[in-house]
Amino acid sequence: MKKVENCKLISKTEIIDGIFDFVIESEDISKEAQCGQFLHINCGDSTFLRRPISICDAENGKVRFIFEVKGKGTEELAKKEVGDYIDVMGPLGHGFEIKDSVKNAVIIGGGIGVFPLYKLAKNINADVFLGFRSKDRVVMEDEFNDVSNMVIVGTDDGSYGYNGYIASAMDQYLDSHKCDMIYSCGPMPMLKAVKKIAESRGIKCQVSLEQRMGCGIGACLVCSCETNKEGTDRYAKVCTNGPVFYSEEVTLND
Ligand SMILES: Cc1cc2nc3c(=O)[nH]c(=O)nc-3n(C[C@H](O)[C@H](O)[C@H](O)COP(=O)(O)OP(=O)(O)OC[C@H]3O[C@@H](n4cnc5c(N)ncnc54)[C@H](O)[C@@H]3O)c2cc1C
Ligand code: FES
Incomplete structure (x- = not known):
């Protein structure tokens, strides 16, 4: 307990x-x-x-x-x-898996999804992408800058930094940079875009899900999400099996 x-x-x-x-x-x-x-x-x-x-x-x-x-x-x-x-x-919960074999990591967060990524950014070498709705919602830019190789900030409305969805900024960056692991947390449309980009480029990707929860300790099943990992149950509990999963192991539903 x-x-x-x-x-x-x-x-x-x-x-x-x-x-x-x-x-x-x-x-x-x-x-x-x-x-x-x-x-x-x-x-x-x-x-x-x-x-x-x-x-x-x-x-x-x-x-x-x-x-x-x-x-x-x-x-x-x-x-x-x-x-x-x-x-x-x-x-x-089960957090991000940090592997010594990963040489070129990317962290991508959107909105309130940037908060769980800060401790990770302090612990690994990564290039970081942070997306927000607009300039007045940008948070933690300086703190990520202090602990990361490079930070790109974008806003959906173009009022600050990269103009557009932050997953698109990451996609463009990946055209000319090596990457062997993507760590992500943010709204579902962003996670879906990141998963698609990662899978199309053959890059491993970890996603942190923000499912509604009840007990938080695996007892009530409120937080179930669909998995497609071979040899496991069809549903996983986000509170204990997650919140972080490999993108290819979970179905991202709205
Ligand atoms: C593993 C995990 C980590 C989280 N980390 C953070 C964090 O670091 N910072 C942060 O601000 N929030 C985080 N959240 C989301 C946060 O838990 C919810 O915003 C909060 O529970 C809402 O509670 P409430 O009583 O204020 O709102 P409620 O009255 O319960 O709900 C208000 C509105 O928020 C929506 N909502 C409720 N829970 C969630 C959820 N889990 N995801 C998306 N929308 C939700 C509801 O649909 C409703 O529209 C996290 C969620 C999870 C599952
Ligand atoms: S919140 Fe109860 S099982 Fe996950």
């Missing part, structure tokens, strides 16, 4: 409108956390179920997560203040 901990909120910043950057204290989670894992958070009395939020960074007894206010749960979480305690279960 995964440990549930009451963790003190030690830093809170609203980095852009409706997106909150929280740092909590936890020696155990900071030691155990792997890139791409998530926390299952009790947001407060307004929601019965915990809400999954990715670990953005974890070191020296501090665990950072960044979330967008979407509904009741995240709205209540955003009301927590420094000094309050947050009931957290984790770290949970």
